[in-house]
Amino acid sequence: MQIKKEDKKDRILKSAEKLFAEKGYANVSISEIAKDAKVGKGTIYVYFSSKEEILDAVALRIFEEFVDGARYALEMSKNLKEFLELLAEKLSKDVENRSKILAMFHRERLKDRSKYREITSEYRKVFMAAYERYRDEFKIPFDEMFAFMRGIFMSAYTMADNITEESIKIFLKKILLCFFDVQKDMDCGSGAS
Amino acid sequence: MQIKKEDKKDRILKSAEKLFAEKGYANVSISEIAKDAKVGKGTIYVYFSSKEEILDAVALRIFEEFVDGARYALEMSKNLKEFLELLAEKLSKDVENRSKILAMFHRERLKDRSKYREITSEYRKVFMAAYERYRDEFKIPFDEMFAFMRGIFMSAYTMADNITEESIKIFLKKILLCFFDVQKDMDCGSGAS
Structure with missing residues (x-):
């Protein structure tokens, strides 16, 4: 079963929100967000061009x-x-x-x-x-x-x-x-x- | 030395403020305010007609x-x-x-x-x-x-x-x-x- 695009975007945002709140904006990298959201780093750049x-x-x-x-x-x-x-x-x-x-x-x-x-x-x-x-x-x-x-x-x-x-x-x-x-x-x- | 009227009024207000904050409005009587301000109960009624x-x-x-x-x-x-x-x-x-x-x-x-x-x-x-x-x-x-x-x-x-x-x-x-x-x-x- 393929994961829908919207689900991926949503997962990225949820992970980012959680990590930003926990660690502070400056201390979170795009790689970490990708890891937490269980998507590839390249996938994040499909949706967002920067942190x-x-x-x-x-x-x-x-x-x-x-x-x-x-x-x-x-x-x-x-x-x-x-x-x-x-x-x-x-x-x-x-x-x-x-x-x-x-x-x-x-x-x-x-x-x-x-x-x-x-x-x-x-x-x-x-x-x-x-x-x-x-x-x-x-x-x-x-x-x-x-x-x-x-x-x-x-x-x-x-x-x-x-x-x-x-x-x-x-x-x-x-x-x-x-x-x-x-x-x-x-x-x-x-x-x- | 006679205590000035304004001093008495001020003392009444300071005592009332303190007692209201400590005990709550309903739990403070005019007699208590008089006692705390070191004035007679009658003196309070010179300045104020009610609580x-x-x-x-x-x-x-x-x-x-x-x-x-x-x-x-x-x-x-x-x-x-x-x-x-x-x-x-x-x-x-x-x-x-x-x-x-x-x-x-x-x-x-x-x-x-x-x-x-x-x-x-x-x-x-x-x-x-x-x-x-x-x-x-x-x-x-x-x-x-x-x-x-x-x-x-x-x-x-x-x-x-x-x-x-x-x-x-x-x-x-x-x-x-x-x-x-x-x-x-x-x-x-x-x-x-």
Whole structure:
């Protein structure tokens, strides 16, 4: 039975993600990734032309999982509170490894983030759909809400060095529901500036 | 020598803050606060008509310290990076106790937050001044920047249950400088909605 191409690519990405998180980006070679993924080194070059490209693809997959998680939360929720709870659940998944990879991506690939920009625009679309669907429950403009959310999620991922996935999940639930309560006070200063 | 009125009020607030943080809001009586502050119970009622009012005043003082901290960071900084570093320094001060008090305030006083709104507008003014001063270094609109910052600071204060003041300071420095780097990507989705 022949192994499908997509399976091979997927195995390469899974091995790369695991090795990057364990050993750090600089300490992983393409040969090691090939060995762990049980493919030839030449096979890796069929899919990726460099280690940078592998990191891009690994990070992109994580971002895609965020978008899928947000989409799932939107599909399964009946109100804003449920949406936020499901979001906390989905986005805290595997946060310890994911945060390491995203920090690497941020550090190594700051100058070439075109794929990040694409996926961020997908993420934004899902939040826009949530904003439209639960319109009555949001008290602040969309761009502010989205910036606030990004501040929270970026915080959770930065914190992941210090606390566990379970603590992050609890943190996210707490703060998203807190956001839900206090957002009506957020634009209070608008008249004062 | 007669004790000045302001000293007494200050002592009451300091004792209340300490006792609330140690024992929880519900477990502290006005008599205990009086005893700890070395004033008569009647003296407390000269300044405050209820325990709720004491909590309001304690929380207000913390918010004022935030505003003072942000103002100090703005005065002492020569560029956005320095402003953010000083901000991280100032706003992580005494975060363990402060976060407890603010959580109490949030829980107990959600329905009467007029004083919170006033002070938030002061806080907003300082950030607006920073935004004007370092205009060239900010890539996103003010309201988005401010919402993003609030997401980060609210996160730090929510996290304070789990990690130490020192970790929060490191976290804040890291994430504020990260914000400084990535803000140029933040509005990337604007065309996509």
